[in-house]
Amino acid sequence: MTTATVESRPYHHGDLSRALVDAARKILETEGPGALSLRAVAREAGVSPAAPYHHFKDKNELLEAVAHEGWVELDQALSNARASTENPRTRMTNLGVAYVRFARDNPALYRVMYDRSRDKDALPDQLKDDGAYCQVRNTLAEHTGAHVAEIDLELATIAAWCAGHGLAEMISFKQFAPLKEMLGGEEAFLRAVFEHLGMFAKFTTQD
Amino acid sequence: MTTATVESRPYHHGDLSRALVDAARKILETEGPGALSLRAVAREAGVSPAAPYHHFKDKNELLEAVAHEGWVELDQALSNARASTENPRTRMTNLGVAYVRFARDNPALYRVMYDRSRDKDALPDQLKDDGAYCQVRNTLAEHTGAHVAEIDLELATIAAWCAGHGLAEMISFKQFAPLKEMLGGEEAFLRAVFEHLGMFAKFTTQD
DNA sequence: CAGCAATCTGAACGCCGTCAAGATGATCTT
DNA sequence: AAGATCATCTTGACGGCGTTCAGATTGCTG
Numbered sequence: 001m002t003t004a005t006v007e008s009r010p011y012h013h014g015d016l017s018r019a020l021v022d023a024a025r026k027i028l029e030t031e032g033p034g035a036l037s038l039r040a041v042a043r044e045a046g047v048s049p050a051a052p053y054h055h056f057k058d059k060n061e062l063l064e065a066v067a068h069e070g071w072v073e074l075d076q077a078l079s080n081a082r083a084s085t086e087n088p089r090t091r092m093t094n095l096g097v098a099y100v101r102f103a104r105d106n107p108a109l110y111r112v113m114y115d116r117s118r119d120k121d122a123l124p125d126q127l128k129d130d131g132a133y134c135q136v137r138n139t140l141a142e143h144t145g146a147h148v149a150e151i152d153l154e155l156a157t158i159a160a161w162c163a164g165h166g167l168a169e170m171i172s173f174k175q176f177a178p179l180k181e182m183l184g185g186e187e188a189f190l191r192a193v194f195e196h197l198g199m200f201a202k203f204t205t206q207d
Numbered sequence: 208m209t210t211a212t213v214e215s216r217p218y219h220h221g222d223l224s225r226a227l228v229d230a231a232r233k234i235l236e237t238e239g240p241g242a243l244s245l246r247a248v249a250r251e252a253g254v255s256p257a258a259p260y261h262h263f264k265d266k267n268e269l270l271e272a273v274a275h276e277g278w279v280e281l282d283q284a285l286s287n288a289r290a291s292t293e294n295p296r297t298r299m300t301n302l303g304v305a306y307v308r309f310a311r312d313n314p315a316l317y318r319v320m321y322d323r324s325r326d327k328d329a330l331p332d333q334l335k336d337d338g339a340y341c342q343v344r345n346t347l348a349e350h351t352g353a354h355v356a357e358i359d360l361e362l363a364t365i366a367a368w369c370a371g372h373g374l375a376e377m378i379s380f381k382q383f384a385p386l387k388e389m390l391g392g393e394e395a396f397l398r399a400v401f402e403h404l405g406m407f408a409k410f411t412t413q414d
Numbered sequence: 415c416a417g418c419a420a421t422c423t424g425a426a427c428g429c430c431g432t433c434a435a436g437a438t439g440a441t442c443t444t
Numbered sequence: 445a446a447g448a449t450c451a452t453c454t455t456g457a458c459g460g461c462g463t464t465c466a467g468a469t470t471g472c473t474g
Binding site for chain 1: 420421422423424425
């Protein structure tokens with residue numbers, strides 16, 4: 001038996017680490033973060049409650065693996081958004097929309113990603129090197145040109161990131177439903193909020 | 208015996224609801240959200256694990272009471288910030304700084320507040336009537352004058368709120384430490400990020 | 415094939431949220 | 445003042461949780 005996608009070692013199970021992360025993500029999607037217990041993950045993967053401990057130090061480490069996958073996929077979403085936009089004037093807003101849409105489409109995953117970050121008081125390191133955060137900064141740099149100080153670029157990126165995160169966490173709030181309808185849908189609402197931030201255009205004329 | 212601050216009825220305990228909320232907040236402050244169990248709260252209040260159920264339907268309802276207190280205190284913090292600033296040019300930024308400072312000074316409480324909101328997909332209703340959210344909108348209205356459409360005002364308020372929330376959740380991230388130091392402290396960093404949003408000034412010249 | 419190390423199981427510990435049944439004691443009626 | 449009533453609190457229990465550990469199982473190495 002033991003037919004499975006072999007990554008590095010075909011163990012008893014095949015590749016239990018992989019299966020556990022998949023099981024966790026399935027539970028997250030279908031039942032939400034509240035139902036994600038280590039025992040439930042093990043159950044979903046068809047394995048005893050203690051088995052995960054041979055692959056992850058504890059529950060937290062499993063969740064970090066899940067969160068890592070989330071960040072990778074967010075990277076890709078932003079890359080796609082950036083590549084698919086020609087007009088530089090709307091590129092930044094499109095990036096923001098793509099960010100929020102990722103969070104809206106994967107709410108439980110997004111929550112796990114930030115819960116891990118908050119517990120560590122740090123975003124994943126790769127974000128700053130070549131990840132999603134860097135995509136925002138580069139797009140911002142394209143838009144503003146070369147006459148902008150490094151520190152201003154950094155601060156504007158942080159500001160944009162914060163706005164995106166805030167909107168991502170609030171986009172589903174009931175209070176915004178009438179406004180969404182008035183503007184013709186969630187997409188339009190999103191775009192409108194981003195444009196009212198005015199942060200990207202204003203940025204260059206700051207001082 | 209039974210000497211205690213009587214609110215509506217002097218019960219066996221005195222006022223256990225009050226004591227439970229206080230105990231919960233104490234645990235939140237001293238041990239963080241992870242340590243906040245209903246049993247620990249009961250223990251802290253010197254009462255059996257089942258006692259809380261005569262005052263709150265379940266754990267969630269107790270946390271909602273805690274969150275409610277948090278929103279009230281956030282209201283007050285924003286009121287104070289608004290009242291203490293004369294210069295209308297810096298009023299909006301000061302409001303944002305006060306918001307983030309509240310979150311930084313009460314991280315566990317702030318987290319409970321938003322966790323409850325996310326579970327209900329709604330901010331507390333009073334926010335829209337005369338609470339903190341309304342303070343932001345009013346300050347924004349002062350700043351922009353009367354020639355602004357209602358919907359633009361609303362969108363700008365949402366944008367500001369999202370930015371504040373995002374920054375509140377990220378302010379403690381390690382990645383920002385060097386930038387904080389470079390700018391001369393967390394306060395200056397905060398102010399700089401808010402100013403780079405440029406959202407308030409840009410708002411009037413949007414379209 | 416023998417031994418070893420990696421992997422998995424089963425059972426246990428203490429903690430959790432919650433509930434039902436009973437004890438306690440304040441209040442209300444008469 | 446006495447007794448009934450009812451909100452309040454305790455005790456004890458249930459199942460689920462994260463985690464650990466001793467032991468069974470399995471694939472790899474020599």
